[in-house]
Amino acid sequence: MKVIKIDKNQWTQGVDAARKSYQLFGPVKIKENYCFAPLQGTQQPDMNVVDTVLSPKSAVFPQTEKLLSATLDASKPAHHLMKRADTDYSPRAVIGIRPFDARAIDLVKLNFDTKEYRDPYWCDAHDATTFVGLAVNTPSQFDFSTSMGSGPFDEKGLDVLLVDTDSAYLAKVITEKGQAFMACAGFDQEATPDDVQKIEALKKTAEQAITTKVDTDNLKEKSLLDLHQAPFWDDVAFSCINCGTCTFVCPTCWCFDIQDETKGNDTIRFRNWDSCMSPLFTLHGSGHNPRGEKTQRVRQRFMHKLKYFLDKYDQGTMCVGCGRCVKSCPVNIDIREVCNLMNAYEPQK
Amino acid sequence: MPYPVRIDDIEVATEDRSLKTFTFTFLNPDDEVAFDHKAGQFAMLSIPGKGEIPIGIASSPTEKGFVKFTVFRTGVVTKALHNMAVGDIMGIRGPMGNWYPWDTLKGKNVVIIGGGFAFTTLRASIVYMLDPANRANFGSIDVVYGARSPGMLLYRDELFEWEKRDDINMHITVDGCDDPDWAYNVGFVPTIVEQKAPKADEDTFAIVCGPPIMIKFTQPALQSLGYGENQIIMSLENRMKCGIGMCGRCNIGKELVCKDGPVFTLEALNKTPREY
Numbered sequence: 064m065k066v067i068k069i070d071k072n073q074w075t076q077g078v079d080a081a082r083k084s085y086q087l088f089g090p091v092k093i094k095e096n097y098c099f100a101p102l103q104g105t106q107q108p109d110m111n112v113v114d115t116v117l118s119p120k121s122a123v124f125p126q127t128e129k130l131l132s133a134t135l136d137a138s139k140p141a142h143h144l145m146k147r148a149d150t151d152y153s154p155r156a157v158i159g160i161r162p163f164d165a166r167a168i169d170l171v172k173l174n175f176d177t178k179e180y181r182d183p184y185w186c187d188a189h190d191a192t193t194f195v196g197l198a199v200n201t202p203s204q205f206d207f208s209t210s211m212g213s214g215p216f217d218e219k220g221l222d223v224l225l226v227d228t229d230s231a232y233l234a235k236v237i238t239e240k241g242q243a244f245m246a247c248a249g250f251d252q253e254a255t256p257d258d259v260q261k262i263e264a265l266k267k268t269a270e271q272a273i274t275t276k277v278d279t280d281n282l283k284e285k286s287l288l289d290l291h292q293a294p295f296w297d298d299v300a301f302s303c304i305n306c307g308t309c310t311f312v313c314p315t316c317w318c319f320d321i322q323d324e325t326k327g328n329d330t331i332r333f334r335n336w337d338s339c340m341s342p343l344f345t346l347h348g349s350g351h352n353p354r355g356e357k358t359q360r361v362r363q364r365f366m367h368k369l370k371y372f373l374d375k376y377d378q379g380t381m382c383v384g385c386g387r388c389v390k391s392c393p394v395n396i397d398i399r400e401v402c403n404l405m406n407a408y409e410p411q412k
Numbered sequence: 413m414p415y416p417v418r419i420d421d422i423e424v425a426t427e428d429r430s431l432k433t434f435t436f437t438f439l440n441p442d443d444e445v446a447f448d449h450k451a452g453q454f455a456m457l458s459i460p461g462k463g464e465i466p467i468g469i470a471s472s473p474t475e476k477g478f479v480k481f482t483v484f485r486t487g488v489v490t491k492a493l494h495n496m497a498v499g500d501i502m503g504i505r506g507p508m509g510n511w512y513p514w515d516t517l518k519g520k521n522v523v524i525i526g527g528g529f530a531f532t533t534l535r536a537s538i539v540y541m542l543d544p545a546n547r548a549n550f551g552s553i554d555v556v557y558g559a560r561s562p563g564m565l566l567y568r569d570e571l572f573e574w575e576k577r578d579d580i581n582m583h584i585t586v587d588g589c590d591d592p593d594w595a596y597n598v599g600f601v602p603t604i605v606e607q608k609a610p611k612a613d614e615d616t617f618a619i620v621c622g623p624p625i626m627i628k629f630t631q632p633a634l635q636s637l638g639y640g641e642n643q644i645i646m647s648l649e650n651r652m653k654c655g656i657g658m659c660g661r662c663n664i665g666k667e668l669v670c671k672d673g674p675v676f677t678l679e680a681l682n683k684t685p686r687e688y
Contacts, residue, residue: 131413133460143460143501144416179671180656287665291685318660321653323463330461334653337661344661345651345687348486351624353650353664353687363663363687371666 066254066262067245069225069232075107077248078158084247085193086155088122090115099157108158110227114203114387118164118314120171122157123188127335130184130321136328145332150184156193156244162217162224163208163383165194167314169220170383173376174317184334193244196221200265202273205386207399210277212379215269216262226262233258277399278406279380282373289410290370291362299401300361302394307338309364309388309396315381318344339363365401414458414503415443417479422498425482427563431529432494433470433482436504447507449473450514451536452647452675455506456655457481462492466652466670469507470532472539474546479504482532482566508655509674512537512619512645520615521551525630527558527601527622531566533647534621538574547579551616554609558585558601558626562594583608602629605637612638621647624688631678641679648674648681648688664688 069077081087082102089108091100097112099119129148136142168189175185199206199215208214218224222241225232233254236242245251310316320337323330337344340361345354354360372381382398389397421435438444449455449469456464465487471480485494496502512533522541526534534557541550555574559565565584575582585597585604597604601622610616618634620627627646634644650662650669657671665684667673 135461143503145414145458145460145503147413174658174660177657180658182658288683288685291665317658319653319658321464321659323461325461332460332463334659337659339660347649347651348484348490359687366665367660367663371663375666 065236065242066259067234067236067250068252068254068258069234069250070252071231073250074232077250078107079105081156081244081248084154085244086151086153087158088119088155089158099160102158110159110197112159113161113199113201114205114385114390116387116391117312118167118385118387119157119160120164120168120314120317122155123168123192124171124185124317124336127333128184129331129333131332133330134328135325135330147183148331150187152187152191154191154193155188156195158195159197159225160194160221161199161385162196162215162219162221163206163211163213163385164314165196165220166208166213166217167220167383167385168194170315170372170378170381171317173378193222193240194220195223195241195244196225198224198226198265198269200227200269202269203386203390204275205390206273206384207275207277207386208384209270209273210275210279211382211384213383215273216266226265228258228261228265231258233262235262275399277384277402279369279402281406282369282380282402283377285370285405285408286410287366287370287374290405290408291366293405293408293410295404295408296358296362299365299396299404300358303340303357303361303396304394305340305342305357305360306393307340308391308393309398310338310340311336312387312391314383314385314387315368339367361396365398365405368398369402369405414456414464414505415447416440417502417504419496419498419500419502420478422496425566426529427561431482431484431566433480433566434493435471435478435480437478439501444477447479447504449479449507450511451540452511452533453507453509454533454655454674455479455481455504455508457483457489457493458503458505459489459492459496460502463489464505464653464655465489466508466649466655468530468533468536468647468674470535472536472543474540474543482529484529505655509670510672512647512675517617518549519551520617521553521610521613523554523556523609523616523618525556525601525605525609525618525620525622525634527626528560528564529566530621530623530647531557534619535567535570537619538580542574542577542580552581552610553579554581554583556583556585556601556605556609558587558597558599558604560587562586562589562591600629601626602633605630605633609634609637612640612643617643617645619645619647641682642677644678646676646678646681648676650688
């Protein structure tokens with residue numbers, strides 16, 4: 064694999080060069096918090112932020128997204144016929160995405176790009192995007208990515224992995240998309256074997272810095288029904304206020320709602336992020352609700368991430384260990400504890 | 413993308429006017445070919461500006477030139493649909509989900525059990541099985557169908573036509589009736605199933621579709637007649653948005669009602685957390 068050395072003095076210049084061909088997304092400060100957002104004008108990504116409040120999932124899965132549009136004006140041709148909304152799918156690049164977030168986008172792809180159906184909105188955005196990742200040298204206290212099939216230097220889902228060595232970035236060029244981005248930014252100085260060794264050393268240090276260990280090894284063989292009927296769900300859900308923050312900040316939460324909105328004769332069908340924490344999520348037209356109780360919804364979230372997804376795709380859990388939900392939960396519900404509970408659960412016979 | 417369709421006929425289906433049957437024609441003939449469904453599947457009815465709703469397809473694949481849906485007025489979209497007129501343009505997205513297991517049912521006796529307005533895909537199934545090209549593929553056909561009152565039965569004209577035929581055994585029932593001329597059964601569906609449905613043997617399968625309470629009590633009735641878990645086939649519903657397994661809400665455990673269902677055997681359902 065090609066490794067390119069980028070002197071930090073040349074970084075800004077390279078970002079600006081790439082900006083001519085790509086719409087850039089990166090970590091920026093919005094009000095008090097850091098989030099991934101499109102970079103405006105000459106704005107630079109803040110490469111020192113380890114955990115943004117929101118994941119960069121919105122780069123391919125906007126919080127609200129136009130799907131279809133139509134005119135209701137009966138005097139116009141093709142009235143009441145819905146057409147795909149115009150969306151810009153020109154090349155874009157997410158700069159500074161952390162490895163666990165790139166891994167998350169890779170997992171979410173399993174949902175949107177299937178053998179039977181391809182979600183054109185998500186997939187077209189994904190195809191248009193180059194993921195220029197940044198390895199995590201100093202993991203936060205919430206990071207448990209090494210337990211969840213990812214890690215601070217994980218390359219899955221990335222096109223380029225940047226490693227910060229103080230004076231320079233060492234860029235592992237993983238895909239052709241990544242190569243094209245580097246060429247566009249004018250980064251072409253090959254790294255020396257000494258540089259490449261630095262990457263390994265930093266990787267080892269970072270992985271060792273993650274001290275939280277979550278056990279997932281038994282989840283696969285546990286019975287889905289046993290876990291579903293386990294007695295601990297009421298305790299887990301007890302303090303939950305169903306605020307939905309966990310689903311909002313989660314890089315792998317993909318559930319969405321579809322709504323129509325009309326202004327005058329112009330109507331738009333769009334989708335919004337949705338949350339399994341809301342009773343409305345599953346409410347039937349009749350008033351019946353299969354997950355009307357809080358415990359059922361909390362259980363659904365953890366079971367989906369740690370069991371249903373695992374059983375369905377056999378590609379690990381649908382949690383990448385970013386720690387955002389642990390950090391943001393107002394009542395301290397901790398997926399690490401729940402995962403350990405599930406992993407250790409033995410039904411009373 | 414929804415196929416554009418035109419409403420060709422609207423028929424009030426029940427005496428309380430809460431259900432109407434809509435007949436749609438595809439604006440583009442190619443779309444009708446593409447919309448190649450099997451009895452038991454559903455589709456999204458799409459009204460621009462209002463939204464989409466998942467509804468079982470009430471017409472049989474053997475009926476060409478149109479598709480039919482019977483819709484209960486309950487929410488924003490169904491209300492808008494009930495207020496639409498013949499000639500209006502809207503969309504249909506589908507067909508979606510799986511269907512009753514017609515390959516398994518080949519050469520078998522079939523008992524259809526339905527209640528209330530969940531009779532739509534069962535109508536599609538009966539019309540499909542009674543089609544001259546298909547009738548020989550099935551053994552005996554029994555139908556237990558119940559509603560609150562005679563006026564709440566769907567497809568009444570067809571029901572009474574089928575009553576006259578000798579290749580299908582109809583057991584129509586109502587919960588209650590003050591019409592002294594009512595010539596059929598009175599009683600809840602599970603009771604009539606116990607009294608009238610054939611006893612199970614290896615070659616007999618039951619298809620059940622109805623409100624949760626009917627399904628709950630029909631299950632023991634069928635089991636007392638000897639039906640095994642793999643011989644009881646049920647059609648479910650859950651809140652849906654996408655219909656193609658992506659939006660995440662209709663799951664029962666790891667099964668998605670929209671894509672892995674809506675048709676499940678009782679055997680399969682017993683392996684799920686039954687959140688429906």
